Amino acid sequence: MTSRAGVLLREMRRQTGLTQEQLAERSGVSVSTIRRLENGRPIDPRMGTVKLLADALGTTAAERRALLAEFGAAAEPAEAEPPRIRSALSDAADQFAQVVASRWQREEEQRRVHDPYPLPVRWQQASPNLTDRWDNIRGVRPGGSAEPLDLNGELDDIADVYRRIPSGRLAVLGRAGSGKTILTLRFVLGFLRTRTPAEPVPAIFTLSSWDPTASTLRDWLIERLPQDYPDCPGLTGPLAAELVETGCLLPVLDGFDELATGLHAAALAALSATSLPFLLTSRPAEYATAVAATDVPTSTAGVELLDLTPADVSGYLPRTSSRAGDRWDPVLAELRACPGGSLSTALRTPLMVALARTVYSAGREPAVLLDTARFPTSHALEDHLLASFVPTVYEHRPPHAARPLRSWDPERAQRWLGYLAQHVGQLDEHDLAWWQLGASLRRSSRILAVVLASTLAIAVLNWLVFVPLDLVGRGTAFTFRAGLMDGLLIGPMVGLAFGLVHGLMIVCGGRGIEPSRVQIRLRGRHRTGRQFFRAYASRLGAALLGGFVIGLGYGPVNTALHGLLFGFPPDGKSLAEKMLVPTLVYGLIFGLAAGLVFGLMAALEIPLDVGTAATPLGLLATNRATALRQLLILVPAVALAIAFGGSLLVELLQGPLGPLRWPLSSGLLIGAVGGLGGGLSYVLAFTAWGQWVLLARIWLPLTGRLPWAVPAFLDDAYRRGVLRQAGAVYQFRHARLQDHLGRGYRAHR
Known part of the structure; x- marks a missing residue:
């Protein structure tokens, strides 16, 4: 027991206006015991004694907990709480x-x-x-x-x-x-x-x-x-x-x-x-x-x-390094001689003292801080320490770093950190999350990146699938050019469709892409009942819309291209009529296939094992695995859904829409391109990891705003002390450092 417990008991008794004798009468505890408790004399009170005193004093719940804690007695759990639940919560x-x-x-x-x-x-x-x-x-x-x-x-x-x-x-x-x-x-x-x-x-x-x-x-x-x-x-x-x-x-x-x-x-x-x-x-x-x-x-x-005193700083800085020797003596002499001067004012906070320690523990002479012509005010000294911190930690290996650190050019590292600091400042918060790095780009750039990535994916896969088959089947230069034209037209069309949906839902719709909190597993505790139907309905609606838009774009382009290259069937219909029916059919096939596959994807999701995502890079690795598993399931599922679902839908629409053809071989080829290209485009446009790859690992490094090895750079900045970790996100070491780096980046942009 400590004397503070006795003081607390005495103050509680006085607040109620009771004497020790009156409290003894109310509680049944002897006056001598109460006196010993209040005076802090060696005594080991029983829990029951302290509870009797608390009851007699009429304490509130908070006061009772404080009194019991001071006397080393555990507070009682609420009586209404069942023991089993209390144990689980405990x-x-x-x-x-x-x-x-x-x-x-x-x-x-x-x-x-x-x-x-x-x-x-x-x-x-x-x-x-x-x-x-x-x-x-x-x-x-x-x-x-x-x-x-x-x-x-x-x-x-x-x-x-x-x-x-x-x-x-x-x-x-x-x-x-x-x-x-x-x-x-x-x-x-x-x-x-x-x-x-x-x-x-x-x-x-x-x-x-x-x-x-x-x-x-x-x-x-x-x-x-x-x-x-x-x-x-x-x-x-x-x-x-x-x-x-x-x-x-x-x-x-x-x-x-x-x-x-x-x-x-x-x-x-x-x-x-x-x-x-x-x-x-x-x-x-x-x-x-x-x-x-x-x-x-x-x-x-x-x-x-309170501010640090010159004595605090004088006692601390010389002990930060055995190699410092007497280098700090001129600075410490100035602190003692002018306790209200610019230097003392600058070194009044732990942040500035820590920066001074870092900057001048690597061999630099701290006496430069005494140059009043260069640093006439405390603000100038603080700006100098903030500006010197990043170059210092990137020029020298921190003494506490256990593993080898990657070598970065200090000037480039400062520019990259400045870009990140500006990005976090624009978000009006302090979390540096890997999945939000793409938001630092303009809306038009983000949409353009999705359009280009989807276009390239569809075009290349179209060429890889159709051009070799055309050459084998017909073996002419004309069919080779036809295959190339097919990819050049179909790729941009699908890319524009993905960019349109991405722009409407994500960029303009304000629907941020968060890291997935689920995993794709064949075994495990999957969603059941209401949870499954809620997830299924949300996926079904979004996928139906996206697939239908892509189908509406694919239909007229594909019909017009093949009609111009190979001729339209002589059925007497106008060009608009020849294109309308295929457009509607492709829209229905793609929309229903996407809705079915993405809706059923919810059945394979289980909650994320959060223990594997305790750090920024851990969460990134977990989301990469989830996105790749989604892709492995999407490719064959979408291909089969387009091929066989298209065949079934065409049979159902034969009467209302006239004679339609959907050979299974063509359906499988279209499904293969749709599965591979569509699945890859979906991952890049609508998953947090895909956006990270597309924007943070490709677009931003291409434009020089971040290094190519972004994960290594962020982890290295954390180990050097520029960043800190807060769960699955990074933060800058201090808001003042973040503001300084952001201002510097904007000034030199």
Whole structure:
């Protein structure tokens, strides 16, 4: 037991106005025991004793949990919860806690937080204008009053400081680069290190993607959990909802200031509307503006991070490298001599100190920072450190990199990173997702890429299938030219059709292509009942439309080409009549074949094993496997559906539409081209992996905006410390670095 437990008990007793004798009479616990507990003398109280005192004090649920936790006693589970469900949820929460701890431990090592020791981030209590009343924070009953809690502390104290807050709601405010993100990381690891089974599991969420006007905090957390923590087995929608709704999750909401413009006040109102505990980080200005527009979230305490002192920096930088020697001495002397100067002001945040460490730990002389002619202000010094960071890490191998790093030209690497930074900034968020890289292109470029890829696929496959057969069957130069013309006309027509559907549905329709969360397997737990019919209906409608559009384009072109080359049948019909019926028939055949195949594809889908997609490259590999399996199924299925389905449909339409021909051999050939070309075009136009290949691996490198080895470049940037991982996406190391790289790219474009 700690003395803090006794202080908490004494404060709760005083809030109720009871003396120790009165509390003893109410609870049945002796006065001497209560006195020893409040004074913090060595004693090991029984759980029953603490519960009797909590009952006698009339504590709220939050106060009761805090009191039991301080005395080392686990809070009781809700009596209404069946033991079996409680056990299942507890197991799921414990497993989730292990995943969270493992992830952020690796991330802490990647960011070198403990090398040689964490910077001394400190804080003080925030202005009263930015916090709620203490009687609300401490849950005092109406008519009572509460004294402020002492929330001051340092980085390793953050979990203990949070536990002092009965409401479980804390806002951490700090300037850019002051250490808010590192604080959330340390909070999660520290909280999990001492977490009891009755406590929730802290999990970090980046707030930039939350729209509080469209979804509540609970609904958004339920949606984000499987996406942000794909490495937790079984964390699907139902389990995510249970963890959130039953209080097993403690959301750590990072980057309130990064919400879209105009949503800050709505976000605070949404936080007040929920009873969930949370730890929130924000820059002070955005938080203060939102508070002025609405109010402080109910029962929320607040702390504000303090600047590093010259003594902090002087004690830290020389210890970052044994090779540094006395190189830092002139800089440290200036810090001590002018604590309010430009250099001291620039090095007041952990971000700038970390950048200075990186830039000048590779042999450069840090005394250049004392050049007041070159760096007359603190802003000039900060810009210099930001500008020097990327060239430094690409010129020298980071000392913490365990595996060999690929060699990149620093100037090109900076330009590529600048393009990525601008792309993320245009999305108005901080997630760098591989499946969204194509969105950095103009709409016309994305549609043109699909048209060209589909055209090339259909044309080449048409030539490979029909030209050799024509030469074998007829053996003339005329038929060879006819085969070439067939590919040259049919390819662009189908390409335009795919581009039209892609443009209407994806580019202009705003229907983003997300990574597939399913796998194609012959065995496994497939969809059944309502889930299958819902998926089947959605695929059927889209595939029918797409196939019918392609058929409408294929029909007249194919009919006109063969009529011009080989002549039209002498049946007395006009050219329009000769083309109308084949157009309608091809539209029906292609549309029904595509609808049938893509609809039945839903029967082979099973939920993705998210454990294989815990990183950006892991999710990419999983989606590549899914797309290739789709292609392997689509090619023969579409070919057979066109060949035999076309034959059946032609037989049914013989009467209404007149004499029709659909030889099985021709149907199989058209089906082969349709299956191969159509399947490949579908993958490139309508799957996340296909768009990644077409746009990020081909189009963007062709135009010089990204390297050819994009996956290797992103992974290398993460290992060099330019990027960080947040589940299945990357993020830039810091928003200021992202903004600097984006501005630099735009200035030199």
